[in-house]
Amino acid sequence: MxxxxxxxxxxxxxxxxxxxxxxxxxxRNRQDLxxxxxxxxxxxxxxxxxxxxxxxxxxEVPEGDYFYEMSQLxxxxxxxxxxxxxxxxxxxxxxxVGSLGDPHSIFMDKDEFRAYxxxxxxxxxxxxxxxxxxxxxTPKQTSVHGVQPTAEPPDESMSYYPTYPKLTxxxxxxxxxADRAGVKLGDVVYSxxxxxxxxxxxxxxxxxxxDLFEAKKMPLPEFDKLRKELQAKTERPLMxxxxxxxxxxxxxxxxxxxxxxxxxxxxxxxxxxxxxMGAPGQKDGALPLRFNxxxxxxxxxxxxxxxxLTIDLRNNALGxxxxxxxxLAVVAPSGDYGMIEPDKxxxxxxxxxxxxxxxxxxxxxxxxxxxxxxxxxxALALSTKGVAKLTGDPxxxxxxxxxxxxLPDGSGYTLARGxxxxxxxxxxxxxxxx
Amino acid sequence: xxxxVKLLLAAIGLLGxxxxxxxxxxxxxxxxxxxxxxxALVGVKxxxxxxxxxxVFEKNYNRILVDYSRHVDPTDLKxxxxxxxMASLGDPHTIFMPPxxxxxxxxxxxxxxxxxGAKLMTEPTGLGAKVATVFDDGPAYAAGLRAxxxxxxxxxxxxxxKEIDSIVDRIKGKEGTVVKLTxxxxxxxxxxxLAVRRARIVTPTxxxxxxxxxxxxxxxxxxxxxxxxxxxxxxxxKLEQHELTGLVIDLRGNPGGLLETAKALLGRFVENKVVxxxxxxxxxxxxxxxxxxxxxxFRYPIAVLINEDSASAAEIFAGGLKDYGKVTxxxxxxxxxxxxxxxxxxxDQASAxxxxxxxxxxxxxxIGRKVDEDGVFLTGGLEPxxxxxxxxxxxxxxxxxxxxxxxxxAIEVLQAKAAH
Numbered sequence: 001m002x003x004x005x006x007x008x009x010x011x012x013x014x015x016x017x018x019x020x021x022x023x024x025x026x027x028r029n030r031q032d033l034x035x036x037x038x039x040x041x042x043x044x045x046x047x048x049x050x051x052x053x054x055x056x057x058x059x060e061v062p063e064g065d066y067f068y069e070m071s072q073l074x075x076x077x078x079x080x081x082x083x084x085x086x087x088x089x090x091x092x093x094x095x096x097v098g099s100l101g102d103p104h105s106i107f108m109d110k111d112e113f114r115a116y117x118x119x120x121x122x123x124x125x126x127x128x129x130x131x132x133x134x135x136x137x138t139p140k141q142t143s144v145h146g147v148q149p150t151a152e153p154p155d156e157s158m159s160y161y162p163t164y165p166k167l168t169x170x171x172x173x174x175x176x177x178a179d180r181a182g183v184k185l186g187d188v189v190y191s192x193x194x195x196x197x198x199x200x201x202x203x204x205x206x207x208x209x210x211d212l213f214e215a216k217k218m219p220l221p222e223f224d225k226l227r228k229e230l231q232a233k234t235e236r237p238l239m240x241x242x243x244x245x246x247x248x249x250x251x252x253x254x255x256x257x258x259x260x261x262x263x264x265x266x267x268x269x270x271x272x273x274x275x276x277m278g279a280p281g282q283k284d285g286a287l288p289l290r291f292n293x294x295x296x297x298x299x300x301x302x303x304x305x306x307x308x309l310t311i312d313l314r315n316n317a318l319g320x321x322x323x324x325x326x327x328l329a330v331v332a333p334s335g336d337y338g339m340i341e342p343d344k345x346x347x348x349x350x351x352x353x354x355x356x357x358x359x360x361x362x363x364x365x366x367x368x369x370x371x372x373x374x375x376x377x378x379a380l381a382l383s384t385k386g387v388a389k390l391t392g393d394p395x396x397x398x399x400x401x402x403x404x405x406x407l408p409d410g411s412g413y414t415l416a417r418g419x420x421x422x423x424x425x426x427x428x429x430x431x432x433x434x
Numbered sequence: 435x436x437x438x439v440k441l442l443l444a445a446i447g448l449l450g451x452x453x454x455x456x457x458x459x460x461x462x463x464x465x466x467x468x469x470x471x472x473x474a475l476v477g478v479k480x481x482x483x484x485x486x487x488x489x490v491f492e493k494n495y496n497r498i499l500v501d502y503s504r505h506v507d508p509t510d511l512k513x514x515x516x517x518x519x520m521a522s523l524g525d526p527h528t529i530f531m532p533p534x535x536x537x538x539x540x541x542x543x544x545x546x547x548x549x550x551g552a553k554l555m556t557e558p559t560g561l562g563a564k565v566a567t568v569f570d571d572g573p574a575y576a577a578g579l580r581a582x583x584x585x586x587x588x589x590x591x592x593x594x595x596k597e598i599d600s601i602v603d604r605i606k607g608k609e610g611t612v613v614k615l616t617x618x619x620x621x622x623x624x625x626x627x628l629a630v631r632r633a634r635i636v637t638p639t640x641x642x643x644x645x646x647x648x649x650x651x652x653x654x655x656x657x658x659x660x661x662x663x664x665x666x667x668x669x670x671x672k673l674e675q676h677e678l679t680g681l682v683i684d685l686r687g688n689p690g691g692l693l694e695t696a697k698a699l700l701g702r703f704v705e706n707k708v709v710x711x712x713x714x715x716x717x718x719x720x721x722x723x724x725x726x727x728x729x730x731x732f733r734y735p736i737a738v739l740i741n742e743d744s745a746s747a748a749e750i751f752a753g754g755l756k757d758y759g760k761v762t763x764x765x766x767x768x769x770x771x772x773x774x775x776x777x778x779x780x781x782d783q784a785s786a787x788x789x790x791x792x793x794x795x796x797x798x799x800x801i802g803r804k805v806d807e808d809g810v811f812l813t814g815g816l817e818p819x820x821x822x823x824x825x826x827x828x829x830x831x832x833x834x835x836x837x838x839x840x841x842x843x844a845i846e847v848l849q850a851k852a853a854h
Contacts, residue, residue: 007746017451024455061782062511067491070516079789088519089487093494095518096511212621231558344505416503
């Protein structure tokens with residue numbers, strides 16, 4: 001070997017070695033993340049000193065590195081040892097989901113998420129209700145095949161306060177504890193076990209009284225009485241999701257709730273017990289269908305040898321979108337069945353049935369305001385295309401499609417993907433300039 | 435050497451290079467190379483790897499950005515994650531501050547008492563912070579802020595349901611910078627936004643008043659700032675021109691401030707005594723002691739008024755006085771902030787305020803606040819010797835014995851003592 005080829009060989013081996021090191025790192029990154037490696041270099045290589053600012057240099061730190069560096073900082077400095085780093089990640093996810101401020105995107109701790117998953121299998125705890133955060137001024141929906149949804153009148157305009165969504169009964173287990181106590185669909189939780197649920201209506205009423213008092217239109221004793229009442233309530237205020245926990249978690253003990261129905265207050269004391277929403281024995285042999293992993297089987301079994309079927313979609317607020325789509329394919333011919341429209345400038349994605357039913361059955365769907373989410377989308381999809389007839393009361397209206405995410409420690413969250421819009425309407429919606 | 439051996443060595447060398455690259459992530463973190471990753475590489479069936487906390491964070495961060503129905507600003511989302519991460523520790527004083535909020539927190543501003551010239555108090559409905567006092571010569575007064583106004587947002591960020599000292603932290607900041615306050619003012623139909631330029635505030639942190647009916651002195655200490663000890667001496671001298679039968683020191687609503695000041699003030703009462711012991715996470719302890727040569731001869735009994743808004747340095751001062759048997763505490767339990775924070779500025783001008791130590795009072799007591807899951811006070815803080823709640827009356831004027839029933843109680847206690 002002469003000198004030239006020796007140098008060449010040495011150069012090549014160095015290049016090969018470096019290449020392999022880089023390749024190894026890439027392989028590892030892909031293996032760990034299942035996606036292309038993270039952009040940017042990990043700052044840890046240079047030590048924490050560069051993350052904790054030493055001068056006025058401003059640097060943008062990618063989110064993954066940011067998280068890593070923050071957890072290192074906490075591990076190093078926080079007064080208590082940090083024994084469970086996963087708690088930090090869960091906390092971060094909780095913070096991110098919470099920052100969306102969206103009643104359809106909700107973080108749930110382990111207990112809440114366990115109960116949520118059970119509810120999707122129609123196993124309810126607590127008082128046997130489905131509760132949802134409903135904004136008081138839900139915009140009126142257009143009529144769909146004679147089913148006219150209702151909306152509460154806007155009663156909290158002119159407000160200094162943010163308007164909080166109301167914790168509202170959107171499903172009741174037939175024969176369950178709440179049903180037996182006389183709770184009805186649409187009832188709003190006012191207090192639980194004597195703890196007042198923070199209520200923007202009442203805060204606003206107090207503000208108005210305060211203005212009157214300041215304008216000397218209300219005497220001091222009267223205003224002082226209101227002030228003391230509010231102060232007593234706010235001493236132990238209850239946040240909506242906490243109130244939901246008190247009512248819907250566990251099968252032990254009893255709970256006293258005060259509800260608001262059409263401006264009137266109603267007090268109920270209920271013994272917690274297991275219950276289900278799709279209780280048997282419904283009229284006309286209607287099939288209660290819940291969009292979970294058994295949905296398609298249930299539907300196929302019910303349809304076997306029949307040309308007509310009535311499906312009861314009431315008490316149906318939780319469902320899996322994919323399962324709903326599979327059910328569509330069982331009962332509907334191939335075609336497009338509307339769109340999921342995100343609220344951001346991104347293409348809506350269609351709900352398509354590729355291999356639909358060749359001989360679609362005659363369907364009748366029983367709906368009411370407890371038909372929500374994917375169940376409402378299912379009803380809208382079928383009725384708009386003329387595949388099914390709707391009977392009953394106005395639905396939801398709430399056809400926001402959520403996805404469900406589980407975290408490693410058993411907690412989880414829902415994330416709003418977009419609003420379902422039936423095909424026939426999307427052109428109208430578009431022409432309205434949305 | 436035979437060619438085969440050479441080739442073999444070369445192959446081993448290259449394999450080594452690959453493995454080095456493959457394990458780089460572990461090496462960076464100072465961990466041994468992951469055997470699980472290697473198993474997966476050569477095709478040995480492994481149970482799905484547990485995600486690391488980082489991966490959990492990143493996956494969900496990306497999922498929210500991509501899947502969520504509405505557009506989310508990536509940087510805001512990142513900061514929301516950091517806030518949630520620090521909140522998961524359950525310590526209200528360990529907080530993440532995005533760059534906007536963090537302006538207030540560079541190292542020099544901690545010693546530099548600049549602000550807007552107003553005192554805030556807890557707003558019972560959780561709407562924000564209520565303005566207790568506005569100093570006539572401060573920038574807040576010039577900008578139109580008045581006592582009784584309610585601050586609902588700072589720099590556009592809502593402060594509803596925030597702890598009072600975290601609201602104060604957000605408002606404080608470097609001299610010359612501007613803070614925007616969203617304020618509810620009486621008689622206005624809409625909240626107004628006031629832009630206040632922060633300035634070095636020479637606040638009257640101590641105010642004395644002679645109460646002729648009871649022949650007592652009343653000294654309100656609003657905060658523990660640099661000039662507080664000096665102002666305390668001055669106001670005390672003025673009061674002592676009268677023949678005092680007792681002194682009431684009012685620490686209600688005092689959010690604390692400098693430990694140095696609490697130390698100096700305690701030095702008026704006891705010499706070379708322990709003020710607090712700080713215990714750090716590695717078990718290291720540091721003890722602060724009062725100075726010598728600053729003793730004042732108090733020839734009359736003293737009562738100290740505290741309430742749930744008395745925190746931090748105010749608790750150190752009141753706790754020290756109690757532990758050395760110098761005073762009677764009157765009022766309600768104090769806040770219970772028994773921890774020391776450090777502010778870490780970060781490269782992107784955000785900062786992290788982290789609790790780095792706990793402190794213990796001279797008697798060894800730990801007064802850390804414990805709350806239940808609703809955030810309602812359970813235990814902690816200083817317990818008053820004489821417990822009395824402020825009357826539920828609208829017209830309480832602190833320092834006026836005619837309306838301030840806690841002050842009245844303190845006077846009674848002192849009169850009973852003087853009679854003995």
